[in-house]
Amino acid sequence: MKNAYLAGAVAAVLVAGVAGADVKQGVDAWSRGDYKAAVDIWRPLAAAGDADAQFNLGQAFKLGRGVPANLPTATEWFRKAAAQGHSQAIDNYGLALFQDGKKTEALPWLEKSVARGERRAQLVLGTMLFNADGVPRDWVRAYALVTRSSQQDLPQASQTLAQMDQFIPEAQRQQGLTLARKYEADARALAMRLPPTTPGGTVANAAPPRITAPSPAASSPYPAPSARTSPAPATAVRTSPAPARPTTTVATPPATSAPERAAAASGPWRIQLGAFRDAGNARTLWGQVGSRTGGSPAYVQGGGVTRLQATGFASRAAAQQACAKSKVSCVVVAP
Incomplete structure (x- = not known):
């Protein structure tokens, strides 16, 4: 008992x-x-x-x-x-x-x-x-x-x-x-x-769920962009996922001939290599991959971001070839 x-x-x-x-x-x-x-x-x-x-x-x-x-x-x-x-x-x-x-x-x-x-x-x-x-x-x-x-x-x-x-x-x-x-x-x-929240009231939000953002061209009457990207899967509890940065070194392709460089320098087509809130990150990326594109850098400001573009390609095909050589996610920008 x-x-x-x-x-x-x-x-x-x-x-x-x-x-x-x-x-x-x-x-x-x-x-x-x-x-x-x-x-x-x-x-x-x-x-x-x-x-x-x-x-x-x-x-x-x-x-x-x-x-x-x-x-x-x-x-x-x-x-x-x-x-x-x-x-x-x-x-x-x-x-x-x-x-x-x-x-x-x-x-x-x-x-x-x-x-x-x-x-x-x-x-x-x-x-x-x-x-x-x-x-x-x-x-x-x-x-x-x-x-x-x-x-x-x-x-x-x-x-x-x-x-x-x-x-x-x-x-x-x-x-x-x-x-x-x-x-x-x-x-x-x-x-x-809004009233302040109570410290410690909730668990820190996990990384964003797997949101495969629909490609902007998915329901567009226009052709699809030349490259698509998907967010990385969530792997840790974190509030702000850090931007992915290149971690591998890619061999530099053979240099283009003088006639090819001259044609590229005079062309109206561009490729966009990325968009960054910090302009320094755009310049860093150009230093890593710019020489592979065969183009000239352009840093386009707008909407609070800096868009890194390579300019001077004679045709869409030349721009697409430059994208392939860059070895990074890239889209072609028409004149």
């Missing part, structure tokens, strides 16, 4: 300990790598309706930490937290719906994220608007949103923006840049009105 009484008392203390825990204690456990303890703390809080705990539990199921990975369960927890206005949950829920092909359902959540300036949502909605993918085509707004995403250092956005440059007329691009400035001001004003 005495042993049974002691066992019951210990159990009561353990239950009280979990019940009395708060979300931050779970975050602390998560930070230590004790994912199961974190999940055990968050689960009853999430069931009771705590939005932070719901978001964190969704992260645990998405990443498979402390529990088996289960994307549908993760999405359901994100939905519950998003319904309560949890900003990060809104971001993840909208992106999860998009990835699941539920674009109509995703749209209102993506719009909420875009209003706050969330860069992944800007890229996704921008490409949807460009391609008329579940929404009416709007190239001006598409360019504005992808510009804002690129300005926030999302590498996939800079790559997509370079592709859009091939198809959107200059007048619409300029309108898009004007709209992008308005979006930036609106996002700053909204951030000033």
Whole structure:
């Protein structure tokens, strides 16, 4: 009887300990790598309706930490937290719906994220608007949103923006840049009105889900760009994925003949090798690959980014050949 009484008392203390825990204690456990303890703390809080705990539990199921990975369960927890206005949950829920092909359902959540300036949502909605993918085509707004995403250092956005440059007329691009400035001001004003978040309330957001941003030419009446890129898969918990940088040395191709160089120098065609928020990165890339193209460098400013281009190619074929020689992701720019 005495042993049974002691066992019951210990159990009561353990239950009280979990019940009395708060979300931050779970975050602390998560930070230590004790994912199961974190999940055990968050689960009853999430069931009771705590939005932070719901978001964190969704992260645990998405990443498979402390529990088996289960994307549908993760999405359901994100939905519950998003319904309560949890900003990060809104971001993840909208992106999860998009990835699941539920674009109509995703749209209102993506719009909420875009209003706050969330860069992944800007890229996704921008490409949807460009391609008329579940929404009416709007190239001006598409360019504005992808510009804002690129300005926030999302590498996939800079790559997509370079592709859009091939198809959107200059007048619409300029309108898009004007709209992008308005979006930036609106996002700053909204951030000033939002209440501050509680430190340690949520787990740091994981790297962006695998968003294969639709190629800008996917639903365009124009030819497809000469190169396509896809974001790297998420491999770590991080808020801002670092831009990929060349890590291998490629042998320099044989030098072109004098007549070939003369033809290239006088041609109107260009190739675009990348778009960078930091102009120094554009110059660094030129130093690494520029000699392989046979062209001359041009640093085109616009939308808060510097586009690295090689100029002076006589024809589309010559430009495509230069792209191939560069050994980096590259698109041809028509005169």
